[in-house]
Amino acid sequence: MSNELRVYIADDEAPARSRLKELLSDICGDLASTVVGEAASGLEVIEHLPGSAAQVLLLDIQMPGMGGIELARHLSQLENAPAVIFVTAHDRHAVEAFELNALDYLMKPVRAERLAAALKKALASGPAPRERLERAAEGAREFFSVAERNRIVLVPVNEVLFLKAELKYVTLRTRAGEHLIEEPLVSIEREFAERFVRVHRNCLVARAAIRGFERIAGGNEEEPHWEVVLEGVVERLPVSRRQWPAVKSVLPESPG
Amino acid sequence: MLTMSSIRQNSIPESVPDFRNLGVTARALVAVNLLALLAALLTEPDWSNTLSAFVMKAALIEPALLASLTLLYAAAPWMLRLGYWSGCALIVAVALACAAATQRVLGEFAPAGLVRTLVLAAATTAVVLAYLRLHTKAHSPALAEARLQALQARIRPHFLFNSLNAVLALIRSDPRRAERTLEDLAELFRALMSDGRNLVRLADEIALVERYAAIEQLRLGERLRMSWDLDQAPVDAMLPALVLQPLLENAIYHGVEPGTGIGDVLVRIERREDRVLVLIENPWCAPASGARAGNHMALDNIRERLMLFFDDEARLESSVERARYRVRIDIPYRTRA
Numbered sequence: 001m002s003n004e005l006r007v008y009i010a011d012d013e014a015p016a017r018s019r020l021k022e023l024l025s026d027i028c029g030d031l032a033s034t035v036v037g038e039a040a041s042g043l044e045v046i047e048h049l050p051g052s053a054a055q056v057l058l059l060d061i062q063m064p065g066m067g068g069i070e071l072a073r074h075l076s077q078l079e080n081a082p083a084v085i086f087v088t089a090h091d092r093h094a095v096e097a098f099e100l101n102a103l104d105y106l107m108k109p110v111r112a113e114r115l116a117a118a119l120k121k122a123l124a125s126g127p128a129p130r131e132r133l134e135r136a137a138e139g140a141r142e143f144f145s146v147a148e149r150n151r152i153v154l155v156p157v158n159e160v161l162f163l164k165a166e167l168k169y170v171t172l173r174t175r176a177g178e179h180l181i182e183e184p185l186v187s188i189e190r191e192f193a194e195r196f197v198r199v200h201r202n203c204l205v206a207r208a209a210i211r212g213f214e215r216i217a218g219g220n221e222e223e224p225h226w227e228v229v230l231e232g233v234v235e236r237l238p239v240s241r242r243q244w245p246a247v248k249s250v251l252p253e254s255p256g
Numbered sequence: 257m258l259t260m261s262s263i264r265q266n267s268i269p270e271s272v273p274d275f276r277n278l279g280v281t282a283r284a285l286v287a288v289n290l291l292a293l294l295a296a297l298l299t300e301p302d303w304s305n306t307l308s309a310f311v312m313k314a315a316l317i318e319p320a321l322l323a324s325l326t327l328l329y330a331a332a333p334w335m336l337r338l339g340y341w342s343g344c345a346l347i348v349a350v351a352l353a354c355a356a357a358t359q360r361v362l363g364e365f366a367p368a369g370l371v372r373t374l375v376l377a378a379a380t381t382a383v384v385l386a387y388l389r390l391h392t393k394a395h396s397p398a399l400a401e402a403r404l405q406a407l408q409a410r411i412r413p414h415f416l417f418n419s420l421n422a423v424l425a426l427i428r429s430d431p432r433r434a435e436r437t438l439e440d441l442a443e444l445f446r447a448l449m450s451d452g453r454n455l456v457r458l459a460d461e462i463a464l465v466e467r468y469a470a471i472e473q474l475r476l477g478e479r480l481r482m483s484w485d486l487d488q489a490p491v492d493a494m495l496p497a498l499v500l501q502p503l504l505e506n507a508i509y510h511g512v513e514p515g516t517g518i519g520d521v522l523v524r525i526e527r528r529e530d531r532v533l534v535l536i537e538n539p540w541c542a543p544a545s546g547a548r549a550g551n552h553m554a555l556d557n558i559r560e561r562l563m564l565f566f567d568d569e570a571r572l573e574s575s576v577e578r579a580r581y582r583v584r585i586d587i588p589y590r591t592r593a
Contacts, residue, residue: 012513013418013475019425041516062414064516089417109421 005033005119008054008082010045010071012063020058020087020110027116042066043154050078050150056122057082061090061100070141073133074154077147083122102132140191144172146179155179157195161209161230162237163188165202175232199228199247200240207250213239271336272343273388275328276588279567280388287384288321289314320358320377324351333592344385351381415505422475437474440467447498455565458525458532459491465500465523472508480512481520488526492591495532496565502554503536503583511538511581527589534585540576555583562587 007024011017017038024033036052039045042065049057057075061068072084086105088095095105104122106114143154159174165185172179189196189204196204209231216238218224226244227236239247273280296310327350328335335343355377359370368376419441426434447464469482504523512519522537555574562570562585571586 012479013422014477015422015425015475016418018429019421022425022428043516062513064514089414089421091413091417108417109424 003032005031005123006036006053006055007033007119008037008039008045008049008052008057009035010039010042010057010063010068011060011087012040013060014040016060016087016108020115023110023112023115026112030116031119033119042068042071045071046074046145046152046154049075049082050152053080054082056119057084058106059084059086061086061088061105066142067138069133069137070143072128073130073137073141074143074145074152076127076130076133077145077152079147079150081127083125083127085118085122100136103128103136134187140195144179144181144183146181153179157192160206161233162203162205163196173233173235197247197250199237199243203237205230205237210250212251213248272338272340272347273385273392274332274336275325276332277567278569281325281329282568283388283391284325284384285321287387288317288380291380291383292317316358316362319361320351320354323354323357327354347385348378348381351377412505412509415509418475419471422471426474433474437471440471443467444471444501447501450497454497455494456497457491458489458493458495461495461497461500462486462489462491462525464498465504468501468504476508476512476519479515479518480508481518483520483522485522485524485526490527490532490589493527493532494590494592495587496561499558499562499585500534500536502558503534503585506554507536507538507581507583511541514541515539530589532585532587532589534583534587536583538581540579540581 009017009020011020017040021035024035036054037048039048042063045057045059046066057072059068059072063071068086072086075081075084084104086100086103087108087110088100088105089108091107095107104118104125106118141157143156144160146153146155155172155174159176161173161175163185164171164173168182169180170183170185170188172181185202185204189198192204195206195208197207199205205228210228211231212229213226214229214236216222216225216227225241226239226248228239228247229236275281275284292313293310296306296313300306300309328347331346331350335346338346352374355373356370359373419437423434423437423441426437443464444467466484473480473482500523504521507521508519512521519539522535524535524537526533555572559570559572562572566587569588572583574581574583576582
């Protein structure tokens with residue numbers, strides 16, 4: 001009993017989920033498994049998988065709400081992250097185009113022996129390295145995620161006003177509050193180049209949240225500089241002299 | 257290869273231009289008036305007189321031209337059943353009759369004698385017919401065939417594999433439904449692999465789309481809520497094959513699959529006088545990532561195919577209104593082409 005592989009199934013199509021369950025029971029002589037949970041959308045997985053102690057997640061790539069690759073990136077932050085096997089109805093050509101072949105994947109319709117082989121392989125190799133997931137991602141994520149012990153908190157990217165790097169962490173500031181994430185600011189800047197602009201060595205600001213700029217006259221020990229005035233929060237963010245030329249072009253009626 | 261294509265070309269029956277088609281009528285009007293302008297340029301060495309000479313000529317030609325086009329419009333359904341050459345002979349006869357009638361009415365105002373008028377009318381008609389034939393040739397058969405085959409809407413592999421997967425899931429639990437679904441898939445692929453040059457009856461196209469929807473329903477379950485408004489659909493209307501199915505596929509792929517809730521999809525087909533109107537409506541999901549692009553390619557593809565069959569008389573429009581994405585098709589109601 002206790003040796004059974006704990007599998008979680010995520011697919012938005014009910015027939016696809018029942019097919020996978022049938023196949024898992026077909027291969028139980030070779031590899032005993034138990035289905036610890038099922039979900040029809042990415043957000044359901046985020047909510048329920050962490051408490052399920054799943055070892056392997058069979059994950060449909062095209063799901064409503066949140067795509068499979070982004071979901072796997074969030075899950076990879078869990079302490080006991082499950083190994084992920086992607087399941088896709090794409091043809092081989094698309095699989096190559098999406099750089100899925102660096103990850104564990106199965107093509108629909110799934111065959112029993114392939115499923116067994118993939119489960120064994122995934123179990124041996126564990127969760128996919130984050131860089132491989134990032135390479136397979138199609139465009140920017142829609143959420144930042146914060147792993148809190150056995151739970152994942154999602155912060156929609158479009159609610160983030162600015163990000164500030166402090167030592168090991170990056171602070172996300174939304175209208176509602178703050179979150180700490182463990183990601184380098186450089187990679188965030190690269191991923192969301194269209195959404196955020198760098199105003200300072202340690203700070204990215206959402207272009208849409210910029211209301212204007214204010215000139216701060218220098219005083220004792222302080223050089224004169226510009227500050228970003230934001231929509232919805234009172235904090236002001238200093239703009240470094242180096243970033244100013246790039247930052248001022250964000251607003252069409254930018255000051256000289 | 258070469259022989260095959262030439263055999264195929266010959267197998268397409270040539271028929272006279274369809275004068276119910278706005279494009280054909282417009283081209284005939286423009287061509288005749290251009291000829292008149294050319295004649296005015298030739299006869300009047302002076303630039304200032306050219307325009308008035310053209311107006312004079314046009315005033316004499318126009319009644320005969322309009323009368324011919326009206327008669328040809330009325331006779332079009334019947335004329336299409338004739339062969340090309342007998343059809344042309346009939347068109348020349350109509351033009352000559354109209355020219356002669358105009359000559360009678362104008363009496364002494366007519367600048368030329370009856371014989372001269374008839375010769376001019378016959379020559380003009382011949383030029384217009386030759387032009388129309390060239391124009392049809394440019395679009396068909398070989399060229400149009402090649403383009404149609406390239407354009408022919410293709411079902412996404414995504415749909416095929418997901419459907420097969422759904423059937424596999426049914427085989428043990430509900431073998432009868434699995435059988436029905438495979439039959440539906442077979443029908444769908446028979447249509448996809450058939451000759452895209454043919455027009456099909458609307459009734460057949462509707463049956464095909466319903467089979468397609470049944471498969472999607474199996475996959476998506478409650479998430480897909482189809483409504484059909486087909487009571488007023490003219491089932492005997494003819495249209496190019498596989499126009500509706502790709503549109504419904506788009507509606508489901510872009511409007512229902514990316515959403516987490518229930519997606520309402522509406523298909524309405526009705527006849528309004530001599531037009532067939534199709535409306536396909538689905539929830540509008542803003543394309544967040546580039547993953548589901550390609551909708552416009554499918555629309556352009558269908559638009560081009562409609563143009564090849566109906567010339568300027570077909571319309572295809574898409575719009576977003578109140579979070580609903582709508583595609584409208586407006587084509588002439590033809591029962592037999």
